Every structure is written in structure tokens, then in C-alpha cells.
Amino acid sequence: MKIELTVNGTARALDLDPRVTLLDALREHLKLTGSKKGCDHGQCGACTVIAGGRRINACLSLAVMHDGDEITTVEGLAEATGGTLQQAFVRNDGMQCGYCTPGQLCSATAMLDELREGWPSHVSDDLNGPYELTHEEVSERMSGNLCRCSCYPGINAAITEAGAAK
Amino acid sequence: MRPFEYQRPTTTDSALAAIAPGAAFIAGGTNLIDLMKLEVMAPDTVIDISRLGMDGIEEDDGGVRIGATVTNSDLAADRRVRRDYPVLSRALLAGASGQLRNKATTGGNLLQKTRCPYFYDTDTPCNKREPGTGCAAIGGEQRNHAILGTSEHCVALHPSDMAVAMRALDAVVEIRGAGGETREIDLEKFYLLPEDRPQDETVLEPGELIAAARLPAPKGTRQVYRKVRDRASYAFALVSIGAVLEMEAGRISHAAVAFGGIGVKPWRDGAVDDLLTGEEPSEGLFEQAGEVLMRDARPSDGTEFKVGLTQRLLKAVLTEATQ
Ligand SMILES: Cc1cc2nc3c(=O)[nH]c(=O)nc-3n(C[C@H](O)[C@H](O)[C@H](O)COP(=O)(O)OP(=O)(O)OC[C@H]3O[C@@H](n4cnc5c(N)ncnc54)[C@H](O)[C@@H]3O)c2cc1C
Ligand code: SF4
Ligand code: FES
Ligand code: FES
Numbered sequence: 001m002k003i004e005l006t007v008n009g010t011a012r013a014l015d016l017d018p019r020v021t022l023l024d025a026l027r028e029h030l031k032l033t034g035s036k037k038g039c040d041h042g043q044c045g046a047c048t049v050i051a052g053g054r055r056i057n058a059c060l061s062l063a064v065m066h067d068g069d070e071i072t073t074v075e076g077l078a079e080a081t082g083g084t085l086q087q088a089f090v091r092n093d094g095m096q097c098g099y100c101t102p103g104q105l106c107s108a109t110a111m112l113d114e115l116r117e118g119w120p121s122h123v124s125d126d127l128n129g130p131y132e133l134t135h136e137e138v139s140e141r142m143s144g145n146l147c148r149c150s151c152y153p154g155i156n157a158a159i160t161e162a163g164a165a166k
Numbered sequence: 167m168r169p170f171e172y173q174r175p176t177t178t179d180s181a182l183a184a185i186a187p188g189a190a191f192i193a194g195g196t197n198l199i200d201l202m203k204l205e206v207m208a209p210d211t212v213i214d215i216s217r218l219g220m221d222g223i224e225e226d227d228g229g230v231r232i233g234a235t236v237t238n239s240d241l242a243a244d245r246r247v248r249r250d251y252p253v254l255s256r257a258l259l260a261g262a263s264g265q266l267r268n269k270a271t272t273g274g275n276l277l278q279k280t281r282c283p284y285f286y287d288t289d290t291p292c293n294k295r296e297p298g299t300g301c302a303a304i305g306g307e308q309r310n311h312a313i314l315g316t317s318e319h320c321v322a323l324h325p326s327d328m329a330v331a332m333r334a335l336d337a338v339v340e341i342r343g344a345g346g347e348t349r350e351i352d353l354e355k356f357y358l359l360p361e362d363r364p365q366d367e368t369v370l371e372p373g374e375l376i377a378a379a380r381l382p383a384p385k386g387t388r389q390v391y392r393k394v395r396d397r398a399s400y401a402f403a404l405v406s407i408g409a410v411l412e413m414e415a416g417r418i419s420h421a422a423v424a425f426g427g428i429g430v431k432p433w434r435d436g437a438v439d440d441l442l443t444g445e446e447p448s449e450g451l452f453e454q455a456g457e458v459l460m461r462d463a464r465p466s467d468g469t470e471f472k473v474g475l476t477q478r479l480l481k482a483v484l485t486e487a488t489q
Contacts, residue, residue: 001172017169018170018171018172018212019167019169019170021199040203041200041203042196042200042265042266045263045265048265054239054268055264055265055268056265056268056269057196057265057266057269060195060196060199060200060266060269061195061199061269062172062192062195062199062212064172064174064214065174065192065195065214065216067174107264107265110264111264114239114264117243118243119239119242119243120242120243120248120255120259121259122256122259122260122399127248127252127255127256128248128249139398139399140398140399141264142264143263143264143398143399143400144262144263144264144265144266144400145263
């Protein structure tokens, strides 16, 4: 099937078997290997990309379902957001092996947008806010991104710092 | 994954015309794609219903009508839902992860398959996946199975958080048939017990589409959702409870309590609601409610813990809701 994706601001035409997931389309067909495959079943968040402004698991979505969509991957994130978050990850020791990092960065970027739009979370005392970027809120809102190296303290600190800077 | 043809109709009518035996609708895809990768499901045609315009949340006769493709994120954050149906926002926010909720839809959530590990493993017998082959869960690993409504053919539970809250809110499912006709069915009657046909999970006929879920005006302002799970986030419920209560002059005037993690379907027991209604809240009453709930429970060694866990959680939820 012929589809077109706008990936990191550039229109990309693809001819794909409908079975190809968005993750495999990005990695194998467009050679954007920043997005990682951890579990391939929606359980780890390594494949997180931003589609139409929202973070999703690229492994549980078919590429053909995204015909015409705008996708941001880790490769385009710095240009889109200025790199504050990436620098905060470096400063706060937010990674060890780095395998989960692209997913963490995409997820956190979109999560901070959700916060600005006033979305509540499971740990918010009041569903109507206001929501503080507490340790608990960051952990809950980022629970879809696992880190095998267990760098959670650094990841949490980096996101808190970047979130406060905005 | 087996090969399939992909179609993305732009109207509900063309989606209904396209569906045929062997075809499947896809909404968010977070459950279907997972199952297709494992070849537990192998549709020959996949019909994408994500762009049919079924993604609106509208005022509806004092209640709300939630389109089938409204995402779990959008529903949880909807202003009216947060104000009038907080138990629903809370249940949604307690489910899955931020990424998954952005794709998961209302219709897909209602129809998500059980997380029974044997259902996902095509090398083991499973009456739900392959009728007549037996049930590997009975006598096998049982921690994540049901204790209410089970049969000797299947003990799988319905894993949804959202549907538990919707049960407590008396939701109605709006269904479109192949001929375009609309019918409505109470969520209470939507799910079937496994009995000797665990492969039949709902009253949906082949080719029918969920168009929306409707919630009547809220019948109680005291709404609580609590979920107990193996880790603090991003895990299915061991036990969850959604409660919608109202109090008048120190007595419970409306009680609707629904349960997740223990039933073969999102569970609600009229006898529990009746016992609570008209009474003054007390620890004794809440304990009695827990006894009534479990009168027909059939736990195994692996699920025995759910009886006491549910009863303690029920006490905590009812205490919070009546304070
Ligand atoms: C790692 C992980 C953790 C999760 N944790 C939780 C949790 O804690 N709590 C929880 O409640 N859920 C949880 N989920 C499940 C998640 O909520 C469901 O996968 C999701 O709600 C399914 O919605 P969907 O739109 O993606 O459905 P799809 O995958 O698109 O569809 C599911 C099924 O419904 C059918 N279908 C979909 N829409 C319609 C319609 N309108 N009419 C007719 N048929 C339709 C499809 O044909 C398919 O059979 C989790 C999932 C994953 C992967
Ligand atoms: S409990 Fe149900 S779903 Fe699980 S193996 Fe048995 S028949 Fe299959
Ligand atoms: S690879 Fe997608 S969630 Fe793990
Ligand atoms: S840094 Fe290694 S998995 Fe997170």
C-alpha cells in the first residue's frame, strides 16, 4: 500500500505491506533507528514516538493507519523542542546504556504538553488540578517507559528540571 | 503476523458494508495488533474505523454520549466527565500507560480480550481461543483469573478498568447493525458468562459495530475508584472497585458498586447494592456487603487471596464514599 508520512517535518512516501508496524516502517524502511524495539507488545515504551502531537507506542500501530500523519521521532526532537530536555538528561545522569532514552525523551516531551493542557493523572489529588510536577506525578505519568538500567532517579530529575524550565 | 487486506472507510455505512466473516474492525489497535502478532487473531481483512467521525463526546439528555473511537486519554480529561463522572476519569487514568491511553478507544476497551496467559499462548489448550480444546488455566497458573461467574470451561477475567466504572454508572452500549439499524443494550446485559461457550463474550452479532457508549445523568455524587495491582502503575488490576453512591439524611440513598479483577465480566451484584441502599453506613454493613458479594465465589488456590483482598478494599471504598 502506498502511504505518506511526514516524519520530522519531511514528507516521506512509502509502499508497505499492511502488516508493517509504524516502528518497523521508521526503523527498517526509513532507517530512522533512534526509536527502539524493546518488547514489541506495548509493554516497555522504548518505541515511543509522537504522532499528531500525542505520544504512542509505535510497535502497536500499523504504519498504514498513519497515512497523512505527522510523526516526530527522537531524531527530530531537538529541532522541534530546542534540546532542553536532552541536556537535562545529560546533566542529571538520566541514562546508562541509553536503550530506553529515545522513548523516554519522546514520551517526556509529549507528557509535558499533556500537563500544560491540564490533563490529570492517576496520582493527582484533584482531577481538576492544578498539577505540580512532583516526583510522584513524573513517575506516574512516565510509567509507560521502563528502564532496564533503572535510571529512574536521574530520568525523573531530568524531566522535572526540563519541565520547570519551560 | 498473517497477511491481511487493510481498508479505511470514511463513513460508518461503508465500514458496515465492508465487514464480512473473517474481517475485523480496528480502532486503536493496541489489543488487536498485539493478538495478530501472536496469531491468536488472524483476520483476513482489517477495517480501520478510526476516521469515521465517531470521536465526539456530546451532551445527551442530561447524560453524555461517548463516541466509540474517543480515546481513553480524551475521555479521562473531558471536563464534563471529570466533573460529573469522576469515577470514570479515575478508572481510565488507572489503566495502561499514557502512550496506550492515547490510542486505546472506548469501543476497543469494552471489547479488549482477556489477559489469560494461556489465551495468548497458541501452544496451550484454550476453549476461548480454540473451542473444545480444554482450559489450561484450570489447574495451571491462576493468579490472574476470575473467581465470580466462572465455569468449568473458562475462568478468564475481563481486564478493563473503564468498563468497571461504566457498570457503576449504568452505561448503555449503542450498536449499529450491518443493515445500518441502531440498537441499545445495557452494559449489564452486554457481556455473556462463559458457561460452555467461552468464545462468545458479548451479545454483539458478527458484523455489528459499537457506535457509542451512553451514560445517563449521574445518580450519585460520591464516586470512588480504587485499584490494587502488583506495581504502582502500568499493571492490570488484581482487584478494582468503582463505586457511585449518594447519601440522604445520613443514609445511603443510592448504591452502585462494580468490581474488576474478580469477575469473568465487569462485575456488579444487585444484592450488594440492595443491601447498602437505605442503610446507615457502618463497618458491619460494609463487611456484610463483602460476604454477600462472595457468596458464590469459586476461588482456586491461586486466587483465594482475592476474596479477602476484595472485601478489605470494599470496606475502604465504601468508607471513603460515605464520609
Ligand atoms: C501493556 C498493556 C497494558 C494495559 N493495561 C491496561 C489496564 O491496566 N487497564 C485496562 O483497562 N486496559 C489495559 N490495557 C488494554 C487497553 O486498554 C486495550 O488494549 C484498549 O482499550 C483497546 O482499545 P483499542 O481501541 O486499541 O482496541 P483495538 O485493539 O483496536 O480493538 C480491540 C477489539 O475490539 C474490536 N473493536 C474495536 N472497536 C470496535 C467497535 N467500535 N465496534 C466493534 N468492534 C470494535 C476489534 O475488532 C478488536 O477485536 C493494556 C494494554 C497493554 C498493551
Ligand atoms: S481461562 Fe479461558 S481464556 Fe484462559 S485458558 Fe482457560 S479457556 Fe482459555
Ligand atoms: S517496543 Fe513498543 S512498547 Fe516495547
Ligand atoms: S538506560 Fe538502559 S534501559 Fe534505560
